[in-house]
Amino acid sequence: MNAPRGPKRRTFARAKVCRFCADSSLRMDYKEVDLLRGFITERGKIIPRRISGCCAKHQRQLTTAIKRARNIALLPFTVPRR
Amino acid sequence: MKRYESVVILGPDVSDDDIRNFTERYSNLIRQTGGEIIKIEDWGFKKLAYKVNRKDKGRYILLDYVGLPVLLNEMERQFKISEEVIRFLSVKTDDNVDLEAFKAQAAAKAAMPEAPVEEAAKGEAAEAPPAQPAEAPPAEATATLTPEETASTPEPEEQPAAEEKKEQE
Numbered sequence: 001m002n003a004p005r006g007p008k009r010r011t012f013a014r015a016k017v018c019r020f021c022a023d024s025s026l027r028m029d030y031k032e033v034d035l036l037r038g039f040i041t042e043r044g045k046i047i048p049r050r051i052s053g054c055c056a057k058h059q060r061q062l063t064t065a066i067k068r069a070r071n072i073a074l075l076p077f078t079v080p081r082r
Numbered sequence: 083m084k085r086y087e088s089v090v091i092l093g094p095d096v097s098d099d100d101i102r103n104f105t106e107r108y109s110n111l112i113r114q115t116g117g118e119i120i121k122i123e124d125w126g127f128k129k130l131a132y133k134v135n136r137k138d139k140g141r142y143i144l145l146d147y148v149g150l151p152v153l154l155n156e157m158e159r160q161f162k163i164s165e166e167v168i169r170f171l172s173v174k175t176d177d178n179v180d181l182e183a184f185k186a187q188a189a190a191k192a193a194m195p196e197a198p199v200e201e202a203a204k205g206e207a208a209e210a211p212p213a214q215p216a217e218a219p220p221a222e223a224t225a226t227l228t229p230e231e232t233a234s235t236p237e238p239e240e241q242p243a244a245e246e247k248k249e250q251e
Contacts, residue, residue, distance in 0.1 A: 030173075031144075033088075071141065072089050072171045073130035 011037035018055040020062075028061040036075060040066060044076040083117070085148050085176035087162060091140040092168040094127065100166065108145060110205065117149030120182060135168045147180050194198065 020026050026035065039047050039054075039062055046066055048058045069075040092104065100145035105122050112119050134140065154172060161170045209232075 030171075068171060068173065070131070072091060072142075072169055073132055073134055074128075074129040 002028065016053060018053060018058050020058040021055055028065050029040070029064045030060065030072075030074070032065075033069060033074045036069055037065050043081075044078060044079045083148050083150060083179045083181050084154075085120070085179045086154055086172055087175050088145045088147075088157065088161075089146065090143045090167055090170040091130075091134065092142065092143065093168055094137055094139040094164045095134075096141055096166055101141070104166070105143065105145075108157065108160075111160070112147050112149055112153060114150060115153045115156070116181075117147055117153050118185065120146040120148065122146070131237070137168060138169060139200055146175075148181055148184065152249060 020028060030036070039052055041047060046063060049056070052059065054062060054063075066075060070077050090101075092101070101124065104246055109119055109122075121144075123144040123146075127141050127145065130138050130140050158170070158172060162168045
């Protein structure tokens with residue numbers, strides 16, 4: 001691992017505004033799998049707020065939606081490494 | 083009265099008849115306890131994100147209904163018992179539903195596009211007096227809806243294909 005060099009060590013491509021606040025037509029729902037897929041990693045983990053850019057309220061809703069979708073096998077809990 | 087939504091996954095080897103029986107059984111159960119069905123959706127066969135009971139495909143059915151909490155308990159008890167159900171999820175979507183107001187609203191909506199169908203149905207169910215149109219139509223509307231939904235098997239074929247594609251990406 002490289003030692004930290006200056007303040008520019010980490011740059012995330014971070015979404016600045018919450019997508020759900022910006023676009024009220026997006027419905028937070030465990031049935032909208034295509035939408036939720038954008039908020040999980042390839043390994044099936046939920047993308048943190050720091051990176052997804054969601055506001056607290058919507059991140060919370062997102063989390064429950066993803067967890068519900070996992071329960072009925074619409075989304076994976078984990079994606080095993082091939 | 084509360085409004086609930088249940089997604090039920092049936093095993094991959096259920097036939098269309100089984101689906102019809104299944105929806106009928108739960109429709110009756112909901113009505114018996116004074117509830118009302120709002121809609122039944124058949125999402126068709128879908129690939130599961132992970133194996134459930136060693137099956138990797140399942141048939142998704144969505145039930146949207148209004149009822150008392152007791153009804154939900156009974157529904158879930160029966161889901162657990164029945165062999166064909168491999169997974170289910172129930173979610174409360176509305177806490178306080180005034181069933182009468184809801185029925186009237188649904189009746190008004192149903193009366194608009196399919197007025198002739200409704201009249202024919204009313205003729206069959208002679209018990210409903212024409213003076214009270216707000217009472218009968220919602221039941222008829224859902225009753226006509228049920229076979230249509232369950233009969234729409236060719237349409238869901240496309241969905242799993244699309245799913246699989248996405249997963250490959």
